Amino acid sequence: MPSLLNTSRPPVFCPGCAHDRILHALDKTFQNMGLSGHQTVIVSDIGCSGLFDTFFHTHALHGLHGRALTYATGLKMARPELHVIVTMGDGGLGIGGAHLLAACRRNLDITLLILNNFNFGMTGGQFSATTPAEAQVGSDFLNRMEKPLDICRVTSSAGAAYVVRSSAYQKDLAQRIESAVRFEGFAVLDIWGVCPGRYTKRNRLTPQTIDKSLAKLPPADGPVAENTRKEYGRHYRELAADRKQAAPLLKIEAIFDPPDPVQQEVILLGNAGQRIITAGEILCFAGLTAGLRVTQKNEYNITVMRGHSISEIILSPHEIGYTGIEKPTVILALSQEGVDRRVRIFNQLDSDTMIIKARGIDLPSCHARIHQVDFKKQRIKAVNWALAALAVLAKLNKVIHIEMLQSALESKFKGKTLAAALDLVREVEIDH
Amino acid sequence: MALSLMEGNEAIVRGAISAGCRFFAGYPITPATTIFNAMLKLLPPLGGVCLQGEDEIASIGCCLGASMAGLKAMTATSGPGISLYSEHISFAIGSEIPIVIVDVQRLGPSTGSATRGADGDINFLRWGNSGGLPAVVLAPVDVKDCFLLTMQAFNLAEKLRCPVFIASNKEIGMTRESIDVDAIKKPEIIERAAPPPHEPFLPFAVPPGGQVPYFLPIGDKRLVRQTSSTHGADGYITTDPDEISKTLQRLKTKLLSTVDRYSFHEAHLKENADTLLLTYGVTARAALDVFKKQQKLGKPISLLILKTLWPVPENLIREKAAQAKRVVVVEMNLGQYVREIERILPGKKIDFCGQMDGRLITPSRISEVVDHA
Numbered sequence: 001m002p003s004l005l006n007t008s009r010p011p012v013f014c015p016g017c018a019h020d021r022i023l024h025a026l027d028k029t030f031q032n033m034g035l036s037g038h039q040t041v042i043v044s045d046i047g048c049s050g051l052f053d054t055f056f057h058t059h060a061l062h063g064l065h066g067r068a069l070t071y072a073t074g075l076k077m078a079r080p081e082l083h084v085i086v087t088m089g090d091g092g093l094g095i096g097g098a099h100l101l102a103a104c105r106r107n108l109d110i111t112l113l114i115l116n117n118f119n120f121g122m123t124g125g126q127f128s129a130t131t132p133a134e135a136q137v138g139s140d141f142l143n144r145m146e147k148p149l150d151i152c153r154v155t156s157s158a159g160a161a162y163v164v165r166s167s168a169y170q171k172d173l174a175q176r177i178e179s180a181v182r183f184e185g186f187a188v189l190d191i192w193g194v195c196p197g198r199y200t201k202r203n204r205l206t207p208q209t210i211d212k213s214l215a216k217l218p219p220a221d222g223p224v225a226e227n228t229r230k231e232y233g234r235h236y237r238e239l240a241a242d243r244k245q246a247a248p249l250l251k252i253e254a255i256f257d258p259p260d261p262v263q264q265e266v267i268l269l270g271n272a273g274q275r276i277i278t279a280g281e282i283l284c285f286a287g288l289t290a291g292l293r294v295t296q297k298n299e300y301n302i303t304v305m306r307g308h309s310i311s312e313i314i315l316s317p318h319e320i321g322y323t324g325i326e327k328p329t330v331i332l333a334l335s336q337e338g339v340d341r342r343v344r345i346f347n348q349l350d351s352d353t354m355i356i357k358a359r360g361i362d363l364p365s366c367h368a369r370i371h372q373v374d375f376k377k378q379r380i381k382a383v384n385w386a387l388a389a390l391a392v393l394a395k396l397n398k399v400i401h402i403e404m405l406q407s408a409l410e411s412k413f414k415g416k417t418l419a420a421a422l423d424l425v426r427e428v429e430i431d432h
Numbered sequence: 433m434a435l436s437l438m439e440g441n442e443a444i445v446r447g448a449i450s451a452g453c454r455f456f457a458g459y460p461i462t463p464a465t466t467i468f469n470a471m472l473k474l475l476p477p478l479g480g481v482c483l484q485g486e487d488e489i490a491s492i493g494c495c496l497g498a499s500m501a502g503l504k505a506m507t508a509t510s511g512p513g514i515s516l517y518s519e520h521i522s523f524a525i526g527s528e529i530p531i532v533i534v535d536v537q538r539l540g541p542s543t544g545s546a547t548r549g550a551d552g553d554i555n556f557l558r559w560g561n562s563g564g565l566p567a568v569v570l571a572p573v574d575v576k577d578c579f580l581l582t583m584q585a586f587n588l589a590e591k592l593r594c595p596v597f598i599a600s601n602k603e604i605g606m607t608r609e610s611i612d613v614d615a616i617k618k619p620e621i622i623e624r625a626a627p628p629p630h631e632p633f634l635p636f637a638v639p640p641g642g643q644v645p646y647f648l649p650i651g652d653k654r655l656v657r658q659t660s661s662t663h664g665a666d667g668y669i670t671t672d673p674d675e676i677s678k679t680l681q682r683l684k685t686k687l688l689s690t691v692d693r694y695s696f697h698e699a700h701l702k703e704n705a706d707t708l709l710l711t712y713g714v715t716a717r718a719a720l721d722v723f724k725k726q727q728k729l730g731k732p733i734s735l736l737i738l739k740t741l742w743p744v745p746e747n748l749i750r751e752k753a754a755q756a757k758r759v760v761v762v763e764m765n766l767g768q769y770v771r772e773i774e775r776i777l778p779g780k781k782i783d784f785c786g787q788m789d790g791r792l793i794t795p796s797r798i799s800e801v802v803d804h805a
Contacts, residue, residue, distance in 0.1 A: 038653050054668060059650045061500055062659040064519050070490040074497025077481045078455060079651040102486035240476035249613060251434035281437065288435045288610060296608040321721035323607055324792045
């Protein structure tokens with residue numbers, strides 16, 4: 001196959017730059033594999049490594065510093081047949097650290113070439129995540145306190161299934177890149193090279209010293225046994241194929257007339273664990289059975305099973321505007337925490353508002369009509385108080401009636417849960 | 433008639449899927465998380481892809497990659513995530529990558545209050561990109577808007593090749609509401625325009641008389657170049673000031689010159705009404721209550737609800753405000769869009785009613801300002 005180098009844009013790097021060798025090795029890989037430009041995309045980011053995409057006659061996506069792996073992930077998930085090659089410098093490695101770790105953990109079939117030349121060449125030789133502490137760099141003394149990152153160890157620890165430590169000057173670099181591209185999974189090549197423009201102006205680094213340094217490090221030459229596993233995209237599609245179609249959207253027909261055809265506003269004041277939000281939803285469903293417009297606005301803590309839980313429901317024969325409630329028709333006061341959370345509302349109430357309150361809860365003084373129910377005496381568990389309060393409401397023929405509630409429960413629950421809910425509604429007494 | 437109960441976030445997801453969205457990547461954040469949840473439930477069974485990125489930057493980055501591969505893509509977050517999206521918003525604007533970005537706003541600044549609503553990101557969405565070029569921002573009022581405007585957002589993103597924001601709000605996104613899904617009149621679906629076949633392809637060349645380049649996906653037989661750098665028609669870096677200027681001017685003009693075609697709004701104009709109430713987002717619901725009440729009281733006012741916020745629908749605003757002597761701008765922030773209204777309507781008395789405390793602005797608060805002429 002012919003070279004995929006871009007004949008209209010011959011590669012230009014500083015004289016002696018290792019990138020030039022890696023570029024030609026990559027082109028040789030493409031030739032050996034018989035790849036065409038349209039089967040391949042080079043994804044790059046900022047810095048000298050970011051010039052790669054322009055020097056090839058392939059698809060190209062050049063983006064922000066350190067983010068190349070994020071674009072590559074989207075591309076590969078959308079087009080699994082594409083060969084996705086990412087080039088990145090040690091600068092992009094540092095900036096995009098989280099993306100590198102995530103790519104290792106995911107194992108999506110992408111080949112990452114890290115063009116590691118130990119500094120930010122393009123901006124003046126500042127230190128990067130791989131700069132040795134003893135190097136002379138463009139950031140004065142700031143690299144001396146920091147330990148350089150061993151890319152191969154980091155990526156292996158993070159789950160990369162294929163890791164290669166290499167010098168840009170190795171004769172078999174093209175073969176090593178080819179093996180990485182052919183590997184089905186995430187493959188990282190940490191390729192060490194010289195940056196004559198910046199780094200070696202003040203530091204001694206040659207192909208020979210690179211070889212010596214590499215020889216001292218634990219080898220990394222391909223598949224990482226403990227990380228061998230299914231490729232992410234293939235695995236994703238397998239698991240996704242097993243997902244069931246979501247249930248069709250629940251639609252509730254209007255079959256009843258509401259007790260009172262005016263706007264009704266209900267606030268449920270309770271606790272997490274009292275199924276307040278579910279009760280609010282059931283109340284909304286009940287409204288829908290009478291063709292009412294409904295809104296439900298909830299407030300709860302970030303904690304589960306602890307803290308207040310509040311639901312505000314509006315049922316109206318007309319389109320609903322404002323979704324807040326300033327003067328409720330009914331308050332269901334089911335926990336002290338819930339009441340305390342909305343303590344401000346009580347002094348605004350008059351006798352138009354009815355409060356259905358569980359016995360044992362202290363209300364602030366107010367002018368609302370209060371209807372007390374002793375749920376404990378009726379041996380109803382706290383978890384069912386909200387539903388029981390809706391049953392009381394329905395039995396008082398206030399806001400909803402009992403058929404609306406029963407029909408709502410039939411929309412919400414099935415089987416044993418439905419039977420238990422209907423039993424509860426039947427048995428609740430409206431005591432006073 | 434059959435009604436469903438749906439929160440705004442779910443309506444956005446259903447609107448997106450109806451518009452052809454097949455790629456979503458997001459990162460959990462209250463109050464936008466239920467968009468991610470619903471996408472995860474609905475997209476994979478349709479053969480689409482839903483990913484959880486390692487962070488917000490990755491999430492939108494994945495979407496840009498998928499969009500360049502030809503899929504309709506969406507991401508969703510709240511204010512803190514929009515901050516992290518910023519560099520990729522700039523990329524999408526400058527490199528004309530279609531994407532829909534949902535901001536379910538919460539009270540800021542910064543991490544603010546996760547479970548409290550606000551419209552505090554309205555100017556941030558417009559101006560939060562390097563270079564300051566315009567983007568499209570649509571603001572839903574209710575659950576139905578969430579569905580419809582998301583469909584429109586995809587259409588605009590595909591047609592104009594740009595990011596389109598949905599400026600939602602916790603108070604819409606997480607509020608459930610009755611909706612008659614079967615009664616929704618869906619707009620026609622618009623797809624990216626492909627170039628004529630068998631011709632050489634330049635990724636940023638604009639067809640004669642047009643303002644938006646043809647699109648080919650990465651992976652097509654013809655090679656595609658995409659770059660975040662300042663580029664010419666061929667997708668390579670350019671330093672030619674004339675070419676740069678032409679492209680950047682086009683990025684601005686392609687939106688500003690077409691906004692009249694997508695100035696979504698709702699206008700209730702009353703003859704002889706001196707006051708025009710102007711608002712957007714969830715606050716429009718309270719404003720509509722005030723409008724109706726004033727009507728009943730025999731003191732009618734006019735009401736303009738903007739659903740396209742950016743680019744500013746200047747012609748629409750001027751037209752609808754023509755009769756008014758006074759414009760009351762109501763916003764769930766301490767004064768952002770009101771600056772645009774002051775700019776557009778220099779001859780009129782502009783009053784501002786704002787609130788930023790995590791609560792909805794009540795109809796009575798708006799009435800106070802309306803009455804206090």
